[in-house]
Amino acid sequence: MRTVLMVAEKPSLAQSIAKILSxxxxxxRKGLNxxxxxxxxxxxxxxxxxxxxxxxxxxxxxxxxxxxxxNNWDKxxxxxxxxxxxxxxxxxxPKLNMVKFLQVEGKGCDYVVLWLDCDKEGENICFExxxxxxxxxxKGYYRENTVYRAKFSSITDTDIWNAMNCLGEPxxxxxxxxxxxxxxxxxxxxxxxxxxxxxxxxxxGNLDSSLISFGPCQTPTLGFCVERxxxxxxxxxxxxxxxxxxxxxxxxxxLTLDWNRVRTFDxxxxxxxxxxxxTSREAWVESVxxxxxxxxxxxxxxxxxxxxVASSALGMGPQHTMQIAERLYTQGYISYPRTETxxxxxxxxxxxxxxxxxxxPHWSEEVEALLSAGLNRPRKGxxxxxxxxxxxxxxxxxxxxxxxxxxxxxxxxxxxxxTVSEDCKYLQTTIDFxxxxxxxxxxxxxxxxxxxxxxxxxxxxxxxxALPDCECGDVFTVDEIKLVEKQTSPPDYLTEAELxxxxxxxxxxxxxxIPVHINNICQRNYVTVETGRRLKPTNLGVxxxxxxxxxxxxxxxxxxxxxxxxxxxxxxxCGKCHRFMxxxxxxxxxxxxxxxDETYSLSQNGVIKLYKELRCPxxxxxxxxxxxxARGKSYPLCPYCFSxxxxxxxxxxxxxxxxxxxxxxxxxxxxxxxxxxECESGILVLDPTSGPKWRMACNKCNVVVHFFEHAHxxxxxxxxxxxxxxxxxxxxxxKTRSPLPAGETQHxxxxxxxxxxxDLVELKHANMRxxxxxxxxxxxxxxxxxxxxRGTAKKPKDKMAALAAYFV
DNA sequence: GCAAGGTC
Numbered sequence: 001m002r003t004v005l006m007v008a009e010k011p012s013l014a015q016s017i018a019k020i021l022s023x024x025x026x027x028x029r030k031g032l033n034x035x036x037x038x039x040x041x042x043x044x045x046x047x048x049x050x051x052x053x054x055x056x057x058x059x060x061x062x063x064x065x066x067x068x069x070x071n072n073w074d075k076x077x078x079x080x081x082x083x084x085x086x087x088x089x090x091x092x093x094p095k096l097n098m099v100k101f102l103q104v105e106g107k108g109c110d111y112v113v114l115w116l117d118c119d120k121e122g123e124n125i126c127f128e129x130x131x132x133x134x135x136x137x138x139k140g141y142y143r144e145n146t147v148y149r150a151k152f153s154s155i156t157d158t159d160i161w162n163a164m165n166c167l168g169e170p171x172x173x174x175x176x177x178x179x180x181x182x183x184x185x186x187x188x189x190x191x192x193x194x195x196x197x198x199x200x201x202x203x204x205g206n207l208d209s210s211l212i213s214f215g216p217c218q219t220p221t222l223g224f225c226v227e228r229x230x231x232x233x234x235x236x237x238x239x240x241x242x243x244x245x246x247x248x249x250x251x252x253x254x255l256t257l258d259w260n261r262v263r264t265f266d267x268x269x270x271x272x273x274x275x276x277x278x279t280s281r282e283a284w285v286e287s288v289x290x291x292x293x294x295x296x297x298x299x300x301x302x303x304x305x306x307x308x309v310a311s312s313a314l315g316m317g318p319q320h321t322m323q324i325a326e327r328l329y330t331q332g333y334i335s336y337p338r339t340e341t342x343x344x345x346x347x348x349x350x351x352x353x354x355x356x357x358x359x360x361p362h363w364s365e366e367v368e369a370l371l372s373a374g375l376n377r378p379r380k381g382x383x384x385x386x387x388x389x390x391x392x393x394x395x396x397x398x399x400x401x402x403x404x405x406x407x408x409x410x411x412x413x414x415x416x417x418x419t420v421s422e423d424c425k426y427l428q429t430t431i432d433f434x435x436x437x438x439x440x441x442x443x444x445x446x447x448x449x450x451x452x453x454x455x456x457x458x459x460x461x462x463x464x465x466a467l468p469d470c471e472c473g474d475v476f477t478v479d480e481i482k483l484v485e486k487q488t489s490p491p492d493y494l495t496e497a498e499l500x501x502x503x504x505x506x507x508x509x510x511x512x513x514i515p516v517h518i519n520n521i522c523q524r525n526y527v528t529v530e531t532g533r534r535l536k537p538t539n540l541g542v543x544x545x546x547x548x549x550x551x552x553x554x555x556x557x558x559x560x561x562x563x564x565x566x567x568x569x570x571x572x573x574c575g576k577c578h579r580f581m582x583x584x585x586x587x588x589x590x591x592x593x594x595x596x597d598e599t600y601s602l603s604q605n606g607v608i609k610l611y612k613e614l615r616c617p618x619x620x621x622x623x624x625x626x627x628x629x630a631r632g633k634s635y636p637l638c639p640y641c642f643s644x645x646x647x648x649x650x651x652x653x654x655x656x657x658x659x660x661x662x663x664x665x666x667x668x669x670x671x672x673x674x675x676x677x678e679c680e681s682g683i684l685v686l687d688p689t690s691g692p693k694w695r696m697a698c699n700k701c702n703v704v705v706h707f708f709e710h711a712h713x714x715x716x717x718x719x720x721x722x723x724x725x726x727x728x729x730x731x732x733x734x735k736t737r738s739p740l741p742a743g744e745t746q747h748x749x750x751x752x753x754x755x756x757x758x759d760l761v762e763l764k765h766a767n768m769r770x771x772x773x774x775x776x777x778x779x780x781x782x783x784x785x786x787x788x789x790r791g792t793a794k795k796p797k798d799k800m801a802a803l804a805a806y807f808v
Numbered sequence: 809g810c811a812a813g814g815t816c
Contacts, residue, residue, distance in 0.1 A: 010815060035816065059814030066810095073809070081810090092814075121814060182812075189811030197809080215811045326816080338815085513812065520811095 002110040004045050005137075006054040006150075007102075007129050009117045011036050012336060013155065014056035017115055020160045021052070031055060033101045045111065055105055060121070061098045061128040062089040064182045066190070078195040082187050099132045106133030110140065113148045114170055115163075118385055124178035126170040145169075153385035156345045189215045196544075209525045209540055217509045218520045219548070224502045225527050225537045226545035228494045235490035241270035242484045245440050247283040247433065247476035252468055254479045257283075257433055257440035263486070270483045277435045277481050285474040286432040286439070293445075295424040295459070297452040299342040299381040300389030301415045303511040304504055306337070306408075309415075311533050312497040313458065314407050317522075318515030324408050325390075333401070334412055335391050340511050342381030345388055350375055350420055356395050362410065363417055366455045375420040391416045414455050421452035426461050431470065435478060442467065493534040568592060572610050575621035575640055583608060591639050600639040602626070603655065611636045617664050618646050625689060626655060633697035633704050634687055636666045657685040657699040668699065671716055673751055674726030677763065678703050686716050686729075696751075707751065707761040710737050721750035731760075 008014040018026045018039035026041035039054040070076050070085045091099060106112070112133060116122035126149065140146040149170040152163035192214035200212055240263045246254040264270045298305075310321040325337035344350065354375065358367045370376075381389070392413040398406040430443040444467045453460040470476075494502075499518065503509055509517050518535075521527050526541035537545070568582035574593040581593040581600070589608065591600040602608055603626045611625040616638035627634035637655035645651055647660050661667040668685060673696050676682030682700030694708045708714050713732040720727055730748045738745050739760060749757050 057814090058816060061814095063813085064811095071810090078810095093816090096816085117814085125814075178813080185811045185813080187811090191810085193810040211809060213810065217812065330816085510813075512814075516812085 001051050002045075002048065003051045003053060003108065004043075004111045004113060005106050005109040005133065006052060006113040006115055008054070008056040008115040009122055009125060010058060011056050013115070013117075014039060014054050016155050017160055018052075018054035020155075020157050021054070021164060026052075026054070031101050032104055033095075033097045035096055036101060038105060050111075053105060053109070054115075057098055057102070057116075057125060057129060058093065058096055060092045060125055061102070061132065063092040064088075064179075064186050065090050066186070073194055073198070076194075078191045078198075081191040081194065085187075087183060087186065102129060102132040103136050107136040108138060109133070110138045111146050111148065112137065113150055113164075113167060115150045115152075118151055118153065120174050120178050123171050123174040127172065127175045130170070154341075154345055154383050155387065156347055158346075185216060189213070207540070211524060212540075212544070213520065213524055215517075215520075217513065217517045218524075219545075220506070220508050221499070221503060221517045222521045222526050222537070222541055223545055223548075224499055225494055225521070225535045226542055228491065229537045229542060232490045232493070237490070238265060238488045239267075240265045240486055240488065241267055242486060243270060243273050243277070243438070243440075243481065244484050245277070245283070245433075245435060245481045246479040247435075248479050249468060249470070249474070249476045255442055255468065255476075257442050260432075260439040260441060267483075267485075273438060274481055274483050277438050277478075280436045281478050283433040283435045283440070283476040283478050285470050285472055285476070286434050287430075287472055288470060289430045289432075291428045291430075292448070293426055293428050295426070295451075295453070295461070297376070297379060297421055297423050298415060298418050298456075299379050300344050300419050301391070301412060302339050302342045302384075302389055303337060304340070304500060304514065305342075306390055306412070307515065308497040308500050309411060310408060311500070312495060314404075314411065315533060316404060316408070317496065317518070317529065317533070318500065319519040320404070321408065322515050324404050328401070328405060328409055328412075332393055333396050333405075333409055335389075335393055336387045337390055338512050339387035339389060340382075340384035341386055341389055343383045343389070344378055344381075344419075345383075348388060350378070353391055353393070353416065354420065357392065357413060357417065360395060360397075360413075363414065363455055366417055366421070370417070370420060376422050378419045417455045418452035421455060422449065424451040424453045424459070424461065425449040429467050431467060433476065435481070493530065493536045496529070496533040496535060499535060571608070572622035572624055572639065574598075575616065575619040578620075581639070601643050601653075602639065603637060603642070603653070606632075606634075614666070616641060618661070623656070623666065633695070633702075634689060635685070635697070635699070655699075657697075672699075672727065673716060673729060674721075674724065676701060676703055677705070686714060705762060707757075709760075710734070712745075717748055719748075721753055723753045724750060726750050726752055729757075731757075 006017070008017055014037065015028070018028075018041070021043065022039070022041035026039040028037050028039045031038055035058055036056050041052050043050060043052050045052075064087050066081065067086050067088050070081065076085070112130070114126045114129060116125045116129070130147065137146065147169065148167035150163040150167055152159050193212065196212040196214055200207055242263045243259040243261070245257045245259070247257060248254040261273075264273075306325070307318045307321055310316040311318060316324070322337065325334065328334045329337050351371070354367055354370060358364050358371065390412055392409065396406075396409055401409055425448045427446045427448055428443060429446070430441055433440045444464050445461050446464075446466070447461045450460060496518065500514055503514050503517070521541070522529060525538055526544065527535045527537050530536050568584040570580040571583035571591060572581060573579065574581050577593065579593065581591040584590050584592060588604060589602050591602060592598070593600075602624070606629070607627045608624050609627075611623040614623045614636070615621065616623055619638065619640045621638050621640040623636045623638055625634055625636050635655045635657040641650075641659065642654065643652060645654060649660055650658065656664070656666040657668055657671070659667040660669060662669050664670065668683060671686045671688060672683045673686055674684050676684055676698040679698060679701040682698035682703070684696040684703070684705060685699050686696045687694075691714065692710050693706065694711055694714045695704050695706045697704045708731050710733070711731050712734050715730045717728040717730050728748050729751050730746065732746050733740060735743070735745055740747050740756065747756055751757055751761050752763070
């Protein structure tokens with residue numbers, strides 16, 4: 001008769017699977033290593049009657065290590081471990097004699113069915129098993145397949161039988177991916193651990209750790225703790241204000257209301273609302289809302305959730321919790337404690353498990369009630385295909401379990417009872433009030449049905465003082481309104497439970513290894529466990545993580561320099577996304593659009609502010625006003641054109657006072673008056689923001705010409721001076737202050753040539769170059785000067801045509 | 809003396 005060897009990942013699974021496939025008819029014996037059992041029975045395979053031997057390994061058979069001589073820390077350069085040091089597979093646990101055991105049981109077998117866990121690690125163990133047994137198995141007939149893989153997703157009769165009836169083959173590529181991971185973990189971990197340890201120990205005498213380890217799981221775990229530490233260190237407390245109102249009706253106690261704006265960071269704004277609302281003694285009830293809310297019963301318990309609760313509620317660390325859970329499991333008090341599954345198998349005897357708990361005085365009342373009223377259907381969870389959720393397996397008393405054993409058992413049992421209890425239901429009432437036009441509210445919860453919270457009282461709805469009976473339109477009397485000053489506060493150090501959640505979320509470690517990694521960073525003195533099981537990084541832990549950040553250039557910079565998006569104040573809107581860009585004042589001052597991730601240079605050495613929310617007609621960017629100082633020159637500029645000159649005759653770094661846009665109201669063409677009185681190429685441009693001390697400033701040099709003080713309005717006209725070709729200027733004065741002859745209030749003329757303007761323009765410059773005033777380096781008729789404006793063409797009549805001609 | 813993944 002032929003023999004089929006079947007191998008599971010652990011003894012408990014071999015037993016369960018054998019029980020299902022033999023329909024409870026198997027004989028069991030211990031294997032030679034004392035850890036694994038062999039379950040034997042007769043059954044059918046490939047249409048024939050065969051002898052089945054179901055056994056297991058204990059996790060990985062082999063583990064990877066460097067060959068012996070590379071274990072000398074003093075003689076081997078860690079860099080060699082990283083690249084070319086040879087590795088070898090060694091028995092993972094020599095005491096278990098696993099290869100020998102497999103060979104003894106595999107000898108003479110005809111077929112093998114691999115029942116390893118259905119994940120990558122399991123696939124890898126398949127090949128470890130095959131490597132051990134294939135040399136001793138009987139050879140199959142020509143081309144006959146002797147190796148089979150069972151794929152199952154839960155340990156239920158249906159699933160196991162389905163797997164048995166649809167056998168496949170093991171996936172070598174998945175197994176190889178685990179080999180690759182193992183080698184990377186080994187090389188990176190050992191190389192960096194040795195390097196760090198030797199490097200720091202050779203440098204610092206007072207280092208409080210003999211081993212400074214590095215690993216792809218432990219280091220990110222430490223990273224989470226240090227990240228929180230950095231947030232706490234860099235936290236800057238801010239003051240904010242809250243409007244607090246107390247109202248009452250009749251002889252009731254005053255009711256404290258919450259402000260619907262929650263808070264303001266501006267004291268004056270807060271005070272304004274106080275002043276506004278204080279004018280009323282009445283608070284009107286706007287609405288009374290009642291809503292039935294449900295607090296859901298928990299899902300069935302898996303390892304990670306057990307570790308979280310044990311840490312946060314029982315104050316027990318994950319490593320310790322797992323040790324206790326193991327003990328409870330081996331003593332038969334709870335089911336297998338390492339599982340990711342939160343869904344009970346369909347055939348799970350919930351009622352039977354519950355009945356075992358009806359004599360325990362701590363929860364017998366709740367259990368009796370459930371048994372008589374009927375169990376509630378558990379919530380749907382996820383079936384990870386490993387083991388059923390963690391449940392109590394038999395009754396226990398505090399005396400027989402010992403302190404921590406009892407506390408964990410107590411929690412597991414209460415959690416189990418809760419999963420088959422009703423949800424907790426409560427009524428949430430919210431009353432909205434208005435005082436003047438400000439909205440305040442208060443809310444309260446009233447328990448309607450405690451459900452599972454009777455057995456998990458720490459999750460119960462706390463008793464609150466009942467809200468007053470009232471309805472829409474009722475009027476309360478305002479007792480007091482005050483502004484309460486408060487401070488924002490920094491976060492606290494990470495709790496162990498939060499760390500477990502972060503690790504799970506980011507895929508750092510597995511349910512089985514999370515406790516190991518957390519334990520590692522404690523033992524290596526990278527973190528200490530503080531009250532409330534909060535993990536506070538030590539100096540060593542902080543310095544290490546900061547060091548890792550520094551190995552990247554960006555991170556090195558960010559230690560001293562904040563990223564652009566985090567600095568600066570909102571200034572003007574981006575023409576592309578229309579969101580506010582931030583102004584970074586530090587030199588070189590610039591604008592940054594965090595949405596477009598673009599940075600725009602600006603004029604330096606002056607003050608930048610928003611220019612009346614006016615926009616550049618070319619790109620829609622909001623214009624800025626650059627000012628050199630209190631009475632200095634100023635001009636608008638477009639942040640986009642500044643770096644991207646829009647016209648061929650413009651260069652980078654030009655403001656609107658040099659822009660040759662033919663029609664824009666801010667351009668040189670619209671505001672240019674005449675040639676500069678000192679420099680060769682400059683044009684004097686009207687500063688439209690300078691009134692009432694009006695001035696024009698050269699767009700090339702520092703010349704500023706003051707004119708028409710106290711004028712009501714100064715505008716550049718379309719027409720030019722007959723004599724000097726400068727643009728005419730139209731000036732309006734107030735009737736009472738007009739310096740114009742014969743009580744006139746308006747006059748148009750040339751700034752340089754007009755007699756009426758003569759005394760109103762301060763042309764005091766020694767080096768007067770203007771054609772009509774002489775004394776300069778050049779005279780009228782000298783080299784190409786012409787009109788005050790750049791270009792010699794007549795003023796364009798057709799703006800659209802001019803625009804078209806100008807666009808690049 | 810080192811990693812991380814199984815499991816006892």
